Amino acid sequence: MSGFWEPFQFAFFRNGLAVAxxxxxxxxxxxxxxxxxxxSYIGHGLSHAIFGGAAASALVGFNFFVGAGIWGLAxxxxxxxxxxxxxxxxxxxxxxxxxxxxxxxxALLGLFGQVRRALDTTLFGSILGVTTADVVFVAIVTLLAxxxxxxxxxxLLFTTFDPEVAQASxxxxxxxxxxxxxxxxxxxxxxxxxxxxxxxxxxxVTPAVTARLLTAxxxxxxxxxxxxxxxxxxxxxxxxxxxxxxxxxxxxxVSTAVFIVVYALTARSRRSLHLP
Amino acid sequence: xxxxxLLAFEGVTCGYDGEPAIRDVDLSLEPGGFIGLVGPSxxxxxxxxxxxxxxxxxxxxxxxxxxxLRVGYVPQIETVNWDFPVTVFETVxxxxxxxxxLPWPSSDERRQVDDVLEKLGLSGLxxxxxxxxxxxxxxxxxxxxxLLARPQLLLLDEPTSGVDVRTRHEVLHLLADLNAEGIAxxxxxxxxxxxxxxxxxxxxxxxxxxxxxxxAEVITPEVLQLTYGAPMDVLVHGGMRVVVDPSGTVPAxxx
Numbered sequence: 001m002s003g004f005w006e007p008f009q010f011a012f013f014r015n016g017l018a019v020a021x022x023x024x025x026x027x028x029x030x031x032x033x034x035x036x037x038x039x040s041y042i043g044h045g046l047s048h049a050i051f052g053g054a055a056a057s058a059l060v061g062f063n064f065f066v067g068a069g070i071w072g073l074a075x076x077x078x079x080x081x082x083x084x085x086x087x088x089x090x091x092x093x094x095x096x097x098x099x100x101x102x103x104x105x106x107a108l109l110g111l112f113g114q115v116r117r118a119l120d121t122t123l124f125g126s127i128l129g130v131t132t133a134d135v136v137f138v139a140i141v142t143l144l145a146x147x148x149x150x151x152x153x154x155x156l157l158f159t160t161f162d163p164e165v166a167q168a169s170x171x172x173x174x175x176x177x178x179x180x181x182x183x184x185x186x187x188x189x190x191x192x193x194x195x196x197x198x199x200x201x202x203x204x205v206t207p208a209v210t211a212r213l214l215t216a217x218x219x220x221x222x223x224x225x226x227x228x229x230x231x232x233x234x235x236x237x238x239x240x241x242x243x244x245x246x247x248x249x250x251x252x253x254v255s256t257a258v259f260i261v262v263y264a265l266t267a268r269s270r271r272s273l274h275l276p
Numbered sequence: 277x278x279x280x281x282l283l284a285f286e287g288v289t290c291g292y293d294g295e296p297a298i299r300d301v302d303l304s305l306e307p308g309g310f311i312g313l314v315g316p317s318x319x320x321x322x323x324x325x326x327x328x329x330x331x332x333x334x335x336x337x338x339x340x341x342x343x344x345l346r347v348g349y350v351p352q353i354e355t356v357n358w359d360f361p362v363t364v365f366e367t368v369x370x371x372x373x374x375x376x377x378l379p380w381p382s383s384d385e386r387r388q389v390d391d392v393l394e395k396l397g398l399s400g401l402x403x404x405x406x407x408x409x410x411x412x413x414x415x416x417x418x419x420x421x422x423l424l425a426r427p428q429l430l431l432l433d434e435p436t437s438g439v440d441v442r443t444r445h446e447v448l449h450l451l452a453d454l455n456a457e458g459i460a461x462x463x464x465x466x467x468x469x470x471x472x473x474x475x476x477x478x479x480x481x482x483x484x485x486x487x488x489x490x491x492a493e494v495i496t497p498e499v500l501q502l503t504y505g506a507p508m509d510v511l512v513h514g515g516m517r518v519v520v521d522p523s524g525t526v527p528a529x530x531x
Binding site for chain 1: 330331356361362363367371373379404
């Protein structure tokens with residue numbers, strides 16, 4: 001078997017590839033809203049907050065997805081609420097909540113030993129130990145997110161572009177924001193295993209920003225971001241095996257390379273197409 | 277609220293973070309009415325529009341709207357995120373958000389959007405990014421979005437700010453045509469000579485209502501002094517009122 005195809009004989013790699021591709025598509029989809037709502041920092045903070053939940057789950061022997069999921073959901077809703085409040089700067093409040101949760105997770109892992117290995121895999125992702133159950137879980141969340149965007153497309157677009165007028169037009173923008181935050185939390189949760197806490201935020205942001213360089217239409221932006229995210233996930237995962245670097249790092253490096261190429265190729269046309 | 281009124285403010289006080297932007301405002305708008313809100317920056321003009329829209333709640337008093345009133349809102353174009361990746365067609369279609377669950381437009385919606393774009397002189401521009409338009413066209417995109425909801429009341433925040441004299445005339449004539457079709461209009465403007473003097477009714481506001489009436493009734497040195505806190509002279513030229521400051525300069529916007 002040639003070198004390129006070698007990893008495909010392993011079940012863990014096939015699972016990892018499926019999770020990375022689906023997670024890339026999922027992050028590309030939700031990332032469009034994260035970027036356009038200027039919520040990139042929330043995505044970054046959320047992944048750090050979920051780390052605390054993951055560590056707490058390990059402490060009490062709770063299922064990772066359930067424990068970290070509940071923690072992340074609570075953090076996501078709290079962040080969404082804080083972000084809408086006046087008086088305290090949202091980024092400052094998010095910084096306090098999420099870094100506290102992250103520090104809590106590190107403290108717990110320290111108490112329970114094997115800190116170095118646990119930290120490395122949680123922070124930077126790993127293709128080892130990705131099970132079929134993980135593939136199913138990320139597939140379910142991807143379908144859920146796709147359904148939300150499909151059936152809530154108009155509400156999400158109006159609420160993202162012009163929240164005040166959307167609300168005055170009868171759209172329950174508070175609900176739309178809450179549902180989006182809940183799906184974002186799930187997205188971060190299921191992507192964490194292969195992407196890692198530190199790098200998951202990049203997969204939310206980079207494909208969406210790259211796609212924005214290619215189109216001025218919102219509908220096309222969604223498709224392009226999903227495609228770039230999925231391809232970056234798949235290529236990054238294959239590269240991860242061959243160069244023996246953490247999967248999160250290679251996936252982010254691939255999507256960054258795509259961004260650089262697109263940025264360079266579109267430099268001349270951006271002005272005429274009214275792209276950033 | 278008077279019988280048959282579309283909109284009525286009854287002693288409305290509201291603002292932001294506990295600080296009132298408007299105080300004890302009384303205002304009434306009949307079907308087919310046309311009101312211009314004038315006043316200096318920070319006087320609460322936009323707050324009146326936002327309260328009428330229902331985007332902010334009064335801390336005191338009541339904003340009463342006719343039952344089932346359809347309101348269209350055209351934001352100040354300076355507040356729009358022009359980097360947002362959205363085409364003219366997608367922007368106008370936002371008015372149909374509550375109507376259909378599928379992402380793509382129905383053939384009926386497509387025809388309605390095309391019709392409103394044609395009516396506002398934007399035919400053939402549906403596929404363009406909203407930034408790839410002139411100032412007047414950008415203003416009309418948001419007017420098209422508001423009109424697609426078939427409003428009985430149209431609220432416009434500074435519809436002529438940042439546009440040239442010709443575009444200002446176009447916008448003013450367009451609004452006059454819409455008003456003649458029966459749509460009630462409330463707009464805010466800084467432009468006393470280019471816009472306010474041409475409207476049938478003005479409300480001068482500086483946190484509370486200073487005066488209300490026809491341009492002939494409210495464009496007076498006394499009312500302007502109270503509204504803007506600075507002396508202004510008023511000349512009558514060809515039956516129109518023209519505001520000049522005491523140095524003889526015509527304020528920006530006069531054509």
